[in-house]
Amino acid sequence: MEKLILIDGNSIIYRAFFAMPPLTNSAGQHTNAVYGFTNMLLRLIQEQQPSHILVAFDAGKQTFRHEGYKDYKGGREKTPPELSEQFPMLKELLDSFGIARYESEGFEADDIIGAVSKRADEEGRQVLVVTGDKDMLQLVSDRVQVALTRKGVTEVEPYGYAEIQERYGLKPEQITDLKGLMGDTSDNIPGVPGIGEKTALKLLHQFGSVEEVLARTDELKGKMKENLVNHAEDARMSKQLATIHREMPVERSWEDMAFAGLTEDKAAPVLRKLEFKSLLERLSFAAEGGAASDGQGERRAEEALDIRICTEDNLGELLEALSAVEALHIETNGDNPHQAEVVGITFSSQRMYYFVSYDLLKKEAAAPLANWLGDETISKSGYDLHRADLALHWHGIPFAGAAFDVSIAAYLLDPTGGDQSLSALADKYGLAPIASDESVFGKGAKYKLPEEEALGLHLARKAAVIAKLVPLQQEDLEKNGMSKLFFDLEMPLSRILADMEKQGIAVNREDLQQLGTEFQEQINKLVTQIYEIAGTEFNLNSPKQLGEILFDKMQLPVIKKTKTGYSTDADVLEKLAPYHDIVQFILDYRQLAKLQSTYVEGLLKEIRPETGKVHTFFRQTITATGRLSSQYPNLQNIPIRLEEGRKIRKVFVPSEPGWHILAADYSQIELRVLAHISGDERLKEAFLHEMDIHTKTASDVFGVPQEQVDSNMRRSAKAVNFGIVYGISDYGLSQNLNITRKEAGQFIEQYFAIFQGVRKYMDSIVKEAKRDGYVTTLLERRRYLPEINASNFNLRSFAERTAMNTPIQGTAADIIKLAMVRMVEALSERKLRSRMLLQVHDELVFEVPEDELELMTRLVPEVMEKALELSVPLKAEVSSGNNWYEAK
């Protein structure tokens, strides 16, 4: 008789973790949850004699991160790292047992179990679902049984029709009704207030279903009736949430799930590594490894590598091997690559690994090696070569020829994939494991280089992993249709970014200091006034102390609270301003204090004395959408909206006398992208006719001619347009416009009634995300949304808004990146001296010699507008002056 055991992996490992006492192996890894899981598994196998087994997991690391987030919202503990670290071990163990496991981006273990059990049921097979989650009881049928864990985890209690009837007096399909009424705090299912298990069961015994209860509330009375009437929708939705979807495409055949029993050669090494001696005995496996054991048997099976620690004497070997180098790794220290030291370089060449220390690299004897590094005709594969390039540059060693950067590939393949270190990538691709940097170097203040031998080994392992990753990632990129994005856009861009960063942008130190003096005078005045009104001195920078003054001492009304106390953010202070003069002073203080600490003092610290410039570091592998980010300093958030802050821009000047700063920005690029991808005729019309998009939107939504749109209507329309781009919600819009949620909802409804193409796009992109588990941009940049089918309302809603926003923000990011690549080509073709310095999401900043100003004023917007052809025109506006302030 064939029998399938379907295990809810997440549910069981959680329970095992909390049920078992702490347990670690000699490597210091926690193993208690894996131990509990394995015990349960072996017992099930013995008792049930299954022919097939499948363990289902929630997909991806994100799930656990967001479970932490959800728990946090629910006021519970985060997933402890002692548990997180056990997931990879469990998966390795299952593989070694020959047990199939299944996780699929965008789906939860519930979905997998629901769908697999349904199919098996239809095929007439016996199924036992093992879980700690009572919701699963809804899956019970003639052929499907559900085993719930008891107190511990190794014991389970099987439920069929009879047991559910006996325990609850319900049929399996009524389990969702039960949840609909009583809710479930751990899953964030609300249910109906005041109704717990007892009341819910009574109601269901009387009426049979949620729908029937709600239809016949006239037969009830009192508070319960009131709650049911008022929360009818909650009840319906809760039932929906508790319903397991059983329709996902199952990408496992029956044969894939076959279980043939354990074999010692596969299972024993993993059990030994975990140091599960009692289990080894129970299975009659040897507790010590066989012939393979080499005294390191208990450690992870890191690969033995053939390593040369290079010296002046043996450097010739490496020089000969250079022509066959598959990968190199350039290790740097510190976060800021402009200040980093080069720790050492390793090379992988035909299964030999060479380590070169920085000291050796700087010696005359290594000149051929330095030449090789700087030869742009030699293609190089590595990890974070952009960072390496900068570090080498400041030590006088040119680097060129970056052709395949494993960190960028990993980012494109999963921009929100969490830890993208080489150690994590080795795990992910099933390569020989390598130690984490933290374990080799320590972190923070404890960072310390190990002995050269150990250092060389660790860095050689990195080079080895890079060499192996390259073909694997190349294949994955190809599979995802991202090869062009990688080779023709991101890799060229990474080289361009390094050039921009080395170039830097000049800052007038004296002017900046002068500005600081002016700010400080104003700050001093404000502080005096505020202390006087408050009647006491306190730390104005402490929201806690400020809150005590405003709300306890002065008794101003509390508008909003944070987790830790009173909120004092600008939103709140603006609402309090009418009550007391002090509030405006505080707002002004905040503004100036921000400018002073972040932009005057912060920027001064970043000016490099040698160049008189600031050299930001653009990060290419951070954002979820494909945008860049900027650090040390962040030059993508220099003030502009308020005049006081905008003055900061005056200190950003050309680095050569007589040159100009030229800035060009895309006009409404995100709404134009939306017009293109949604195909909305009205939106397209607006851009084809060069209309003011917010006025046009107001005119359409309020049904008045454009001439009659007043400033308030335009302001509302602008907020709606922003909201649309962000993945609109009535709540968000209401916050932004300071109106009620209902009014915001009406705005949105009116908008969608006019821009129907946009509504269709929003609906279809969410559907697409639910089907595929990811969304893409025009250039096939991809973002996975594992929570798009979550049963938790907040997680799911967030993913839905992300599904709407990411293709828009991401495509805009694609476009300006394309423009940057084309711009550099255009500059070099025309042999111009102008330099591209900064990118600020929809803006490019250049420094331009006088005699190129006219040409650049035409060329830059032209290149930007032609970067990608859409069904609406792209528009770029250009301007120039003696500094960034004037280039507006």
Add this chain to the structure above:
DNA sequence: GCGTTCACG
């Protein structure tokens, strides 16, 4: 190290 606030697109 986390939370709050605020600067930008």
Add this chain to the structure above:
DNA sequence: ACGTACGTGAACGCC
């Protein structure tokens, strides 16, 4: 019943 507009980085207070 729940609480978010999307995407970032830096400074500061506080534990």
